[in-house]
Amino acid sequence: MRKQLGIGALVIASGLVLAGCSAGDGDQSGGGGDGAELVIWTDAEREPAIRAAAEAFEEESGATVTLVQKNFEDLRNDFTAQVPTGEGPDITVGAHDWLGALVTAGVVDTIDIGAAAEEFEQVSLDAFTYDGQLYALPYSLETVALVQNTALVGTEAPATWDEMIQRGIDAGAERPVVINTAGETGDAYTMYGLQTSFGAPVFVQDETGSYTNEVGMSGAPGEAFATWLHENGSAGTGYLSTTIDYDINNELFNSGQAAYTVQGPWAISSFADVDVAVNPIPSAGGETAAPFVGVQGFYLSSQSDNALLANEFLVNYLATEDAQRALYEADPRIPAFSTLAEEVASDPVIAGFLASSQNGVPMPSIPEMGSVWDFWNAAETQIINGADPATTWSSMITELEGSLAG
Amino acid sequence: MTTTERAAARRERRPGTARGFSWGFVVKLLLMGIVNAFGLTVILSAYRAESWVVLGIMVALLVLVDVIYFTKRALPLKYLAPGLAFLFVFQLFTLGYTGYVAFTNYGSGHSGSMQQAVDAAFIQDEQRVPDSPAYPLTVVERAGELGFAIVVDDEVRAGTALEPLAEIDGAGTGASGAPTEVPGFTVIERAQVLTDPALQEQVVALRVPFSDDPEDGSIRTREGSTGVLYTSSLEWDEDARTITDTETGLVYAADDRGSFVADDGTRLATGWYVNVGFENFVRAFTDAKFAAPLLQVTLWTFAFSILTVLSSFGLGLLFALIFNDPRIRSRKLIRTLFILPYAFPAFMSALLWRGMLNSEFGVVNDLFFFGADINWLGDPILAKLAILWVNLWLSYPYWFLVCTGALQSLSGETLEAAKVDGAGPFRRFRSIILPLLLVSTAPLAIASFAFNFNNFTIIYMLTEGGPSIPGAPNGIGSTDILISAIYAISGVAGGTADYGLASALSIIVFVVIGVISAIAFRQTRKLEEIQ
Numbered sequence: 052m053r054k055q056l057g058i059g060a061l062v063i064a065s066g067l068v069l070a071g072c073s074a075g076d077g078d079q080s081g082g083g084g085d086g087a088e089l090v091i092w093t094d095a096e097r098e099p100a101i102r103a104a105a106e107a108f109e110e111e112s113g114a115t116v117t118l119v120q121k122n123f124e125d126l127r128n129d130f131t132a133q134v135p136t137g138e139g140p141d142i143t144v145g146a147h148d149w150l151g152a153l154v155t156a157g158v159v160d161t162i163d164i165g166a167a168a169e170e171f172e173q174v175s176l177d178a179f180t181y182d183g184q185l186y187a188l189p190y191s192l193e194t195v196a197l198v199q200n201t202a203l204v205g206t207e208a209p210a211t212w213d214e215m216i217q218r219g220i221d222a223g224a225e226r227p228v229v230i231n232t233a234g235e236t237g238d239a240y241t242m243y244g245l246q247t248s249f250g251a252p253v254f255v256q257d258e259t260g261s262y263t264n265e266v267g268m269s270g271a272p273g274e275a276f277a278t279w280l281h282e283n284g285s286a287g288t289g290y291l292s293t294t295i296d297y298d299i300n301n302e303l304f305n306s307g308q309a310a311y312t313v314q315g316p317w318a319i320s321s322f323a324d325v326d327v328a329v330n331p332i333p334s335a336g337g338e339t340a341a342p343f344v345g346v347q348g349f350y351l352s353s354q355s356d357n358a359l360l361a362n363e364f365l366v367n368y369l370a371t372e373d374a375q376r377a378l379y380e381a382d383p384r385i386p387a388f389s390t391l392a393e394e395v396a397s398d399p400v401i402a403g404f405l406a407s408s409q410n411g412v413p414m415p416s417i418p419e420m421g422s423v424w425d426f427w428n429a430a431e432t433q434i435i436n437g438a439d440p441a442t443t444w445s446s447m448i449t450e451l452e453g454s455l456a457g
Numbered sequence: 458m459t460t461t462e463r464a465a466a467r468r469e470r471r472p473g474t475a476r477g478f479s480w481g482f483v484v485k486l487l488l489m490g491i492v493n494a495f496g497l498t499v500i501l502s503a504y505r506a507e508s509w510v511v512l513g514i515m516v517a518l519l520v521l522v523d524v525i526y527f528t529k530r531a532l533p534l535k536y537l538a539p540g541l542a543f544l545f546v547f548q549l550f551t552l553g554y555t556g557y558v559a560f561t562n563y564g565s566g567h568s569g570s571m572q573q574a575v576d577a578a579f580i581q582d583e584q585r586v587p588d589s590p591a592y593p594l595t596v597v598e599r600a601g602e603l604g605f606a607i608v609v610d611d612e613v614r615a616g617t618a619l620e621p622l623a624e625i626d627g628a629g630t631g632a633s634g635a636p637t638e639v640p641g642f643t644v645i646e647r648a649q650v651l652t653d654p655a656l657q658e659q660v661v662a663l664r665v666p667f668s669d670d671p672e673d674g675s676i677r678t679r680e681g682s683t684g685v686l687y688t689s690s691l692e693w694d695e696d697a698r699t700i701t702d703t704e705t706g707l708v709y710a711a712d713d714r715g716s717f718v719a720d721d722g723t724r725l726a727t728g729w730y731v732n733v734g735f736e737n738f739v740r741a742f743t744d745a746k747f748a749a750p751l752l753q754v755t756l757w758t759f760a761f762s763i764l765t766v767l768s769s770f771g772l773g774l775l776f777a778l779i780f781n782d783p784r785i786r787s788r789k790l791i792r793t794l795f796i797l798p799y800a801f802p803a804f805m806s807a808l809l810w811r812g813m814l815n816s817e818f819g820v821v822n823d824l825f826f827f828g829a830d831i832n833w834l835g836d837p838i839l840a841k842l843a844i845l846w847v848n849l850w851l852s853y854p855y856w857f858l859v860c861t862g863a864l865q866s867l868s869g870e871t872l873e874a875a876k877v878d879g880a881g882p883f884r885r886f887r888s889i890i891l892p893l894l895l896v897s898t899a900p901l902a903i904a905s906f907a908f909n910f911n912n913f914t915i916i917y918m919l920t921e922g923g924p925s926i927p928g929a930p931n932g933i934g935s936t937d938i939l940i941s942a943i944y945a946i947s948g949v950a951g952g953t954a955d956y957g958l959a960s961a962l963s964i965i966v967f968v969v970i971g972v973i974s975a976i977a978f979r980q981t982r983k984l985e986e987i988q
Contacts, residue, residue, distance in 0.1 A: 424952060
């Protein structure tokens, strides 16, 4: 008797707790009415701007927008891992160089922003185009540029590396230039502008500007760059050193010990104690220094249950000047929205990065890029630390090509 | 006596229990109610997500738990069940799942199901017809069949997936320019389309042919208010598992590696993950790319964990012996100070040491090596020494603590007797103190070995595995131990991901540690026989 009573009570208790638990999500997953929910993954900086755009959207469409905040570095992996399981978001913030990996993983959908496309910088749309298809709505560009201490070397841009070094020495700075190598890890990203001035792109671009999977930094230009690294590394002038990581780099520049540095807009806030001017990176090898341009945007999940809503939100609420301005104000990077970019170019720092980006090339988004960094960074570190440039560089190319071949 | 009578008799024998009611029972009922509610929620969501394995396991677990707590048969299990449940959820499930992944090629380019790969192929292939205008569009319905009505040059055309667009007489358009009235069709309000996920899915998937000629393409809508012409040249044959490109004539067949490959070797970008058997385990040893670096990493892992245990045990024991001497003043204070490196979070210490070991700005070269330019973290051998040194600094306080405790519990009489017998300090240490000490510390040493075998923190925070081994894939470096190499291979930090291989390696590491620990624990039992 008591046992039956117990089971009966148990069923009732379970039912009550269950009802209590499910009351919360009942109105989110309902089949009709105002039930649609759009999940957007974002990093902390973009959250308030997206929140503002989402409020207008929620009001007009009756849908709810849920923002999930994540570390920017975690977004790519989490998105790739969770979209196939159906747990992923409808939209995520992301960088354009993930595109190849996301396409290979089959987790992104194409988008069509229609007439709004004319409002965006062409390079930002190109960056998110893969095999002729647009995969994300861009909102910002970023690139590294030459940042100089105006108290030491004025605002004028040096044309060549040697000229820059000379000015730095004349100014009496402890170091003419400081460049982050991420410590012993190596930082081919920051170094890329100087590498391209030797005519050694990481992958060969075809006539339309798309990257092929043919490694472009082999042969004489690549070795010239490697030799230059060696000459300026620990075995030579010592201007480049693997003792410099991001924090040390910014500290040396901010304390006035270095006259020049190569950094991106994200580091400007670390240079509070000095007056800075931003210019394009000088040429070390004779050709124009073309740093990597990165583009950030909003990707649409291929497994989204609310594809219509998500597209509506992207095209009609985020591709607007107001939303793009809010994104810029939340985190001042070069806007991908053309009129906004012109407007903010009145700020000399932004204008400097904009000028640098106009010399730049989009970072390759082909999936092969994922295999490059480790080999590339390691070879640059070894050469800066005094390894023989020609053999180190060419064996790096051989290993890289071997790895790409599978 | 019937069962009820027997139960009633038993109840009467127990004092303090009101008839058929006790507060303990109410608490149990409430707790079990919560447990059951939780279980049912998981079962329901597993049912909704169609994951039958989880559902089956949860049903079994829930029934088992209820049986355990609502019958009188399994008294010991009432105490053991919570622990067993946690063991299952946190250990066995993780282990099982890792094992499952180890037999697949889950990683870059193989991260979803085959159906998702097919979807992706169609997404990537479907192209907007060049110069196609965006037609104002309304979603319509006829006899349960969804369709689109669009406005082309001021005339309304409507159609469904099977019927190409045809001109509709007497239709009306609204302020937005989209059709609002389409005779023969029911207009579905856009608000309804946007708020009904099921309907949305159908609308997104719907393609309405523009005319009888397939070359003209089909109308699709992305946001429900405009339609644009798209063409796709792919055809999916589910039975033959092939995707045919009607434009180039290439037939992409599903291979057993989770890719669509054509006869000429070209493959579609997106693959899916498949079971690859023992390949990952074999590849760790035979693939020339991985074998040499992984061998080096394995040797260093053993060297690192053995040397760390020996050195920190030795140093900790030495200090413990010294500071156990009653002649030393303010022993308590000194002992407390010794604990400091241990009390500080290891990753912070490692980061601090990384800064101090910087060859140019670090305090180590400046103070102890006369400002010499020693690249502690950039040279393969020096970096290994640096890791051993920092780990010694981090872990000897632990051994100091443990050995101090063990020393103080040694019987003073035995030592006194040895002294009387004329044994010198060294003899007393070698023959009495050390053997007795090892009885209590040897199992800890084994645990410490196992811990350091997987000591990811120090490696990652101090050197990130670097400096790189030239030519090694995924940036595997000369101070990488197995667990940090696995992290690099898994691609969690970026680069190409190979979860299958990473899982296979984790399992190998698990087996290695398991076997070593088992052997070592067996050996320590011999030590206990001394007592």
